[in-house]
Amino acid sequence: MVSAVGTLKIHVDTADDFVMTKGQNRRTISLFLLALVVALPLAGCRTAKVGQRCTGNETAQTKTHVLVCKKGKFAVLMSKAEGLRLLAEYQAAQAAAAVETPATTAVTAPTTTVAPPAPPEVFKVVAGYQHSCAIVRGLVSCVGENTSGEIGNGNNNEALSWTATGIRDAVDISTRSQTTCALRVAGTVTCWGYGLGGELGNGAHANSNTPVDVLGINNAISLSSNGGGTCAVLANNAVKCWGFRFGSATPITLSVPPSTQIAVGSTHMCGVRLDDSRPWCAGGNGEGQLGNGTMDYSEPPVA
Incomplete structure (x- = not known):
């Protein structure tokens, strides 16, 4: 790299020294020695x-110069003032070189490319009635x-190998019999598959072989599906x-x-309370699955 400071040209050869050229006079000066000029006093x-x-x-x-041993006798390396000046000019040249553009120098400054955020390190597999997704x-792929x-790939042909749905930013996934939903990085939810009962959450009562957005969800943090709903x-x-x-x-x-x-079962559901981390359950209780000591259905959550 060559940088100009007035009539003095400084050519950086290595990280430790540089060559000063003024007219035909060319000297290699160690940056260590320049630092020594400052440090010796x-x-x-x-x-x-x-x-x-x-x-x-x-x-x-001496009071004004730095000496170095040459052939058994001290000789003047340079004046302290000259060393300070050269060191300052070197630093200025380095700073100028850092902002030079291709139009003023043959050396092209490196460019910095900001990479997109890495996809989340999530690995999860779920299984429906006769299909699976992961x-x-x-990246979300399905099979079966x-x-x-x-499968969510735009057709209704069975998939004998893992097939991409086109979703590339999923952080969670949940499935029931023939419906699958994915939670996206932004907090939205996308569903595909069976939707005749409104299982896709998009306001329609129809199946979809491509992922569709659930309406009104933009800040979800987890999902659970089962028994005709998510x-x-x-x-x-x-x-x-829904x-x-x-x-x-x-x-x-x-x-x-x-x-x-939240965990959704076939006829009941349970959750973990925010305030005390205790479980609550609601819904069907024919086998005592609500845990409240009865076998009675309960719409309100019970502890």
Whole structure:
């Protein structure tokens, strides 16, 4: 790299030294020695005279100059003032070179490219009635039955190998019999497959072999699907659900405690309370699955 400072040209050869050229005069100066010019007065280096005997690579100083041992005698390396000036000019040249453009120098400054965020490191697999779906680093692929659009690839041909849905930013995935839903990085939810009971959450009562957005969900943090419906826990810890089981093709807010997690079963559902991390359950209780000591159905959540 060559940079110009007035009439003095400084050519950086290595990280440790540079060559000064002024007219035909060319000298290689160690940056270490320049630093020495600044450091010697503070380092307690011994004082000597020009011509005084010395050994090796010994250095010394006078009031105005830095001395270096050459052939057994101290010789002037340079004045302290010159060293400070050269060091300042070198630093200025380095700073100028850092902002030079291709129009003024043959050296092209490196460009910085900001890479897009890496896909989330999520690995999860779920299984429906006769299909399966998986997330691998944000990419969602499905395999198996496709009569209702379970594969999500735009057709209804069964898939004998893992087939991409086109979703590339999934952080969670949930499936029921023939419907699958994915939670996206932005907090939205996308569903595909069987939707005759409103299971896709897009307001329609129809199947879809491509992913469709669930209406009104933009801050979900987790999903759970089963028994004709899907539920999402939102960032404010509210719970919204949709599908045949909940009587709505668009998400509705349930009257349940603020929750950090939800699990939807075939006839009942349970969640984890935000305030004390205790479980609550609601719905069918024919086998005592609500855990309240009875076998009675309960719409309100019970502890």
